[in-house]
Amino acid sequence: MSQQEVSTRSRRTSHPKSAITRQRILDAAARAFSLKGYAATTINDIAMTAEMQGGSIYYHFESKDDILQEVLDVGITRVFSAVRLAVGSLPASSAFSEKLEAAVTAHLTMLLQQSDYTSANIRVFEQAPAAVKRQNRKLRAAYGEYWGRLLSEGQRAGAIRRDVDLMVLRLLLLGAMNWAATWYRPGDLAVSELAQNVCDIVLNGAGLDSNHLERSSKGRRARS
Amino acid sequence: MSQQEVSTRSRRTSHPKSAITRQRILDAAARAFSLKGYAATTINDIAMTAEMQGGSIYYHFESKDDILQEVLDVGITRVFSAVRLAVGSLPASSAFSEKLEAAVTAHLTMLLQQSDYTSANIRVFEQAPAAVKRQNRKLRAAYGEYWGRLLSEGQRAGAIRRDVDLMVLRLLLLGAMNWAATWYRPGDLAVSELAQNVCDIVLNGAGLDSNHLERSSKGRRARS
DNA sequence: TAGCGTATCTAACGGCCATTCGAAATTGGC
């Protein structure tokens, strides 16, 4: 039984044909998850858009959870790559505000119009079984740390006030972006415009630049 | 059959005993929905924490969807009331920044520590059946318009720059807050502190108040 | 304490859905 153990797994010696079908299934699943949630999408939903029979999916995947795992992981991997690429392909001398806008634009573009995987991740992660979440959280953590470094670099460069809690800033920024998956509909507002607005508000504030000094002493935190 | 039509409905002439059990069920449901999502919580989950048998629930509610509807509606009603109360009980002469902080604090408090109904709403709305969503959206719209008026008032009072798109600002703000339901865990950071940080960043910006004028001409929007 | 409305229990039904499995079909190498 020790040699059997492996033979039951799907995704054996990845034959070229199979890989394409796999993609088709994952694409269908990502879209369905993103639209209807995890529990509400059935294996047959996925199979139908992938143009096959429900049972056939189990030749490529071990379980529905398995599919979810892969969709979620790809979702993070994609935003992460896109953001890293966008920021990385800027001249090293770029101002922090430019890097930020590049990162925000890339994140929003992936989430809102390019990747069903990323939007599935954002919409469905909370519904995932514990084991699936646990694994995906590793990728999420790495992505979050990337943003942390980006902001911390901006702070060291003097582009971000020293009394701003970077953790809160990061969560606020990512939260504002991710929540857009809930309400954004293409048409009214271009993603790049949205990104500019978000960066503008977060960096410069929505208020008039008047009272930076007249704030009361209590309640402001210098460090964590 | 026309007189039967009504007799099948639950919640008849609200006897005092029944009302309490109803609450117990709704409380259990709100908590369960908020923790596990809608599809993943079974009627028996709800029944168990409400200390009764699954079938008994149908004496008080017509269907699972019915429970969800009520939980979602109560969720919005509660934040709305809390925010309106917090802002309304401020002296009329208060600065906009104070009103904003009161509103943000109230919203976050409800969402993160006071009401399972509100957090259930935020976490589960997207998974709800179309009919349930449609009804709840009315309440959501009213709540959103309240924030819209608050911000627009702030802008007229000169506390918000005129070139800020209020719709984006509102969605950014609510998004940042609602997303906190995903990551906030009590202990590290008090809700009031979080609220202060959020208001600070949104109003004053995280950046140094340097380049308000040196921005390039393209990409800035004066109106919608 | 008898009796009536209220509330809960219990068991069952019916449907849906993830998953399995053996048979059929398809493919690629020779």
Next chain:
DNA sequence: GCCAATTTCGAATGGCCGTTAGATACGCTA
């Protein structure tokens, strides 16, 4: 065009879950 491996089919299984309904218990009033 044949064989073996790869892929898909299609029907069946088993379990879970929302919902129903009749029987049972509870609580109050007279």
